[in-house]
Amino acid sequence: MRASASIADSISKYLCLLALSAATPTHAQTIVHTAAQTDTAPKYQSANGAIVGICVDIDRALERVAPGLRFAGDQDWIPASRVDAELTAGRLDSACAISKTAPRLESLYFIEPPLFSADYVLIARADDAVAIHGWNDVLALHEAGVVLVDHGFGPAPRLRSLGVTVDDGALGVKSNLLKLRAGRARFYFHRVLGLNEEMKKSGMAGEFRILPLVMDVQPFYLVFGRHVAPDTLEQARRGVEQLGASGELKRILRKWGDRAASGAAP
Known part of the structure; x- marks a missing residue:
């Protein structure tokens, strides 16, 4: 009886070890x-x-x-x-x-x-009839061509390198649209990805227009x-x-x- 119990115990331990081994991933995550x-x-x-x-x-x-x-x-x-x-x-x-x-x-x-990759565009106030065909048009506006960019995001250094006057003090579509509505800048530069939805969520979508020209493409x-x-x-x-x-x-x-x-x- 003792021998049988010992064999059964050994088999049980072996099966437990086998089950644990099967449950363990071959490569640790x-x-x-x-x-x-x-x-x-x-x-x-x-x-x-x-x-x-x-x-x-x-x-x-x-x-x-x-x-x-x-x-x-x-x-x-x-x-x-x-x-x-x-x-x-x-x-x-x-x-x-x-x-x-x-x-x-x-x-x-x-x-x-x-x-x-995502396209980037400029947003202007709906009552602003400005027409932009490239960055040279923005630069030609001088101090009237300030562009808002989200704080801490990649586009700001690139735009500054082009000579654009950048204001990147605010973060988020709503915060920047409020600044744009208040006349603190002429444009807001943002990727098209998700833009329409965020503008609707801000409750101010009707006060702005997205200019048709793609100004940049970023991977x-x-x-x-x-x-x-x-x-x-x-x-x-x-x-x-x-x-x-x-x-x-x-x-x-x-x-x-x-x-x-x-x-x-x-």
Whole structure:
């Protein structure tokens, strides 16, 4: 009886170990710490008590094609203007849909190919008959050609390099439309992606018009802090490449009503 009990106990332990082994992933997952960026809809936006959007869908899609990665934190808000500092300090590992600037190129890793590209336009007051055919027309307005840009976002340095007078003191569509309505600038420069919806939410859409000319096209990237391991970067690169090749990035953009993106990278 004792021998039988011992054999049964050994078999039971073996089966338990076998079950644990089967339940353990062959490759341990790397947790990639990220965050939802405020005032960036439809990259991130609230819906039914959760944070949803283009970037949340991209995170989940990357987890499917790169099972060694798990993105954590996209259900927690952080001011968009703090993202660069958090990445540089190592408190965040990654951020979604970030444009290139000279300082960012020095402090962050940009994953190629880009996630998508988006058109940028100028918004003017509805009663302003100004016609713009290019940046030279804006420059010709001199002090009457101030352009509002969201605080902490990539376009400001680029516009300044063109000689444009930029006011980037406010963040968010509503805040900048209020400044534009008050006459504190002539234009507001913003990506078309999500613009109509944000203007409607502001309650002031009828007071402004979107000028028809596309003033710029900017690619947006998945980025990582310089502290992140090369293997993680390579997994992310392969994942983004696969999502682009399969058409999944384009599908995600279409889902969120993107009429202005130039399309996911091939």
